[in-house]
Amino acid sequence: MSDRSLFSFTRKHRTALLAAAGLFATLATYSVWSPQQQAHAGGGAAHYVQRTYTMAPPAPKSQSEDMAKAKSDGCMTCHTETDRHTMHANPGVVLGCVDCHGGKPEVKWNGKYAKPDAKPHDTSDPAYRKVMEEAHILPRDMAMWGQSRNPEISYARLNKEDPAFIRFMNPGDLRIAREACGSCHLPIIQ
16 A cells, blocks of 8 residues: 555545544543442442352253252242243253352241241341342342342443352353353354
């Protein structure tokens, strides 16, 4: 390429490049979180807790009904039969809760609340809360994820969490899908 053609390319696209730079600067200005956006995104500033995580083994391609049930028994003491046991409609797919989400299925809720007026699944009850926290994979950032649903406007804050927690929240997340779904769906994941 000659110097003349390089110069004409630069001159020809200068306006477009300047417009793109202006747009980028505008977007960068709006992407800075205001305190209101931070509060809306997760209830305030990040509050990281030091935790040790253990990743559940990858989901198996096949297993017996008894093996899958053992991986769900504790979960089903709180997540009742009204919750769908698996996302797979095909009864030939035999998975337990832990196969996809991780967690500790050996932890079981005995139904004994510490507060006499506690309603079912009362997360303010210390006895229920203790069992729930022991069974679930907890986040590092409790301000963001310490609620019962995925927060709105989380942006990339999930990147600061351990893969075991990402798997617990969303086994289909591509950061962890290989372990949760890869034994059957690896070509789709790739």
